[in-house]
Amino acid sequence: MRQKIEAAGARIVENSLLARIARLVLKSPNVAMVFGKQIHLSGVSTETFLEDTYWVEHELCHIEQYRSHGTLRFLGLYLLESFRKGYYENRFEVEARRLGRERALAAGKAPQREETGKKV
Template sequence: MQFQIKENSFIARIAAWKLRSTQIAIVIGNTIHLHNTSRGEFLSNECWLNHEMEHIRQYRKHGFIPFVVSYLIESLTNGYFNNKYEVAARAAENGNLPDGE
């Protein structure tokens, strides 16, 4: 699967501040935005990479706008942790993909 990595991302910096997290990776379309971590560190962390790859898959599956809207609704109604897209991404961390994918 094709994707890009953007280090020292401003968007990731904002997300890190919002989520009160020091290191962060956030996927927007095909790009993984990083804050406080390097490309090398991120890519060598297989669980983390699998998690973000699942988000890339979600963007592809639903389409950019529908996914962003649905993701935000999920976060507002269920919270970040119980957002179904985050649940699926955590399930993918150890290489277990959801059924049918």
């Protein structure tokens, strides 16, 4: 999975303050979140994150979304969608969950942490 992240031009930021704030808001024991081409982690090590194909693919989908829309436009669209529909029903999260699941299954890996409930 590390090679896929590198191929996407992304890098991992472990013990990220941004991800820690998100973790507190979401009341989650661990968080991975994307800002541009960086995957920010809190409450999880890089090694543990990389072992979860679904989770990595979910975050790589967000990197693709940033690339497709541009950083500022994506952030605006994402925040507006979250405000209107909440985190779980946000179309960008729905797409990332779907692609994460599809890509994990295609790689022969069952999703280990697929989100099942609404948050915030």
